[in-house]
Amino acid sequence: MDDVKQIVTDIKKGNIKPIYFLMGEEPYYIDAISEYIENNILAEEEKGFNQMVLYGRDVSVDDIIGNAKRYPMMAERQVVIVKEAQDLSRTIEKLSNYAENPQPTTVLVINYKYKKIDKRKALYKTIKKSGVVFESKKLYENQVSDWIRRVLSGQKYTISPKASQMLVEFLGTDLSKINNELEKLKIVLPEGTQISPEHIEENIGISKDYNNFELRKAIGERDTVKAFKIINYFADNPKDNPMVVTVSLLFNFFSQLLHFHGLHDKNPRNVASALKINPYFVNEYVSAARHFPMRKVSHVVATLREFDVKGKGVNSNAVPQGDLLKELLVRIFS
Structure with a gap:
């Protein structure tokens, strides 16, 4: 979570890297960083010509490199986002040639979910030099309740230990699912509320007594x-x-x-x-x-x-x- 905050803080300060390789077992933070870049690097009027989203199942690594080498049109930079890049796992190492000398006016975002690249190989080492490699690790079950508490704290909510435990036991360690349920609760509950087992039962449908x-x-x-x-x-x-x-x-x-x-x-x-x-x-x-x-x-x-x-x-x-x-x-x- 601290690494995510640092990446976002650097982007806000204008310290934008040419490559963001987002990998790992937990997709929640990969999506969060990718969506932040998609929504905040370019102004709305620049996105039409300078922002594109590609999917690993539909393109090759050569296609990605070709798009990344383009120059932006009437903008300082372009953004190329590759989703489901894990579908290119057999050939992803070919991206290392581009990573050695990335286009400075391109922000290339690679979403490589549920897998990791080999840290001993060239791709990892070259991206570490020129860009950002972020590994999103799966939380253990005993860490998720604390994650829920910290997320809600940053949004001016609190949650009782029992209510938090109910969410974890019902939804497991899938942070995306948990976050979706928290978003529903925030719609109906005012800021400053302590989320209780009764709130969970009434709005999510998890019984507070039979669980x-x-x-x-x-x-x-x-x-x-x-x-x-x-x-x-x-x-x-x-x-x-x-x-x-x-x-x-x-x-x-x-x-x-x-x-x-x-x-x-x-x-x-x-x-x-x-x-x-x-x-x-x-x-x-x-x-x-x-x-x-x-x-x-x-x-x-x-x-x-x-x-x-x-x-x-x-x-x-x-x-x-x-x-x-x-x-x-x-x-x-x-």
Whole structure:
């Protein structure tokens, strides 16, 4: 995120590079930088003749170079944006010849999503000298809640830890999807609002009471009545609550709980750091550790591995996922 801000700041100051190679597993920031360049380098009246968008599936590297070598018409520079450039992965290294001596009046933007170029080869090294190579790395799940908080903070909103966790559990680590939902919330909520679980439920449709976050909490507290209520809701709404996601999240929780048992220093700050969780959730692990000693946690982890396989259709004899989840709860609480 800091690298993105620096690129935008440099462009605003007029420090514009001839090549921007945007690559990596997370498409959100690649799109954000590319769209900023597309919208801000040229004035509207200059774009007709001096800005073009190409697609990797439709062009060759030679076509890109040919367009990049053109001179701008009645403008200081031209902008050439290549989207889906990963479709040219077999020949992208040929761009290194152009990168050695890029056209100074061209801003060439390469969107190379879900992949990376080899940093040992010529293309990476030459672009690093003359332009910008930006790698957009996928965030780990435990980093996404902090990303949500920082994005909203910059837009004069806050969000409760539970609401943030609901978004992550429902949408995963896809920043584009999460950002789209945040944009919807900003339309209906005034600046200064703290986004709550109720806001998430009312505007996005994620239940604040029947979700994996609440299931995890109920299991940790050995609240069997609440846990089975949630599982029954999941059984009635299987499309919105796939078993594979539930088992995966529970597996992560009990794996972290096993780590918690092994910690010598159980100070909340140390626990949050060691488990890579928000300090807000530390008490859940303290409570769960009282109800699930280390030996029991090891047993639950093994059980979750077993049900992960069953949930994917192996040795389950077409048992409905709702029934498998109920059986899983019985095994966890036994």
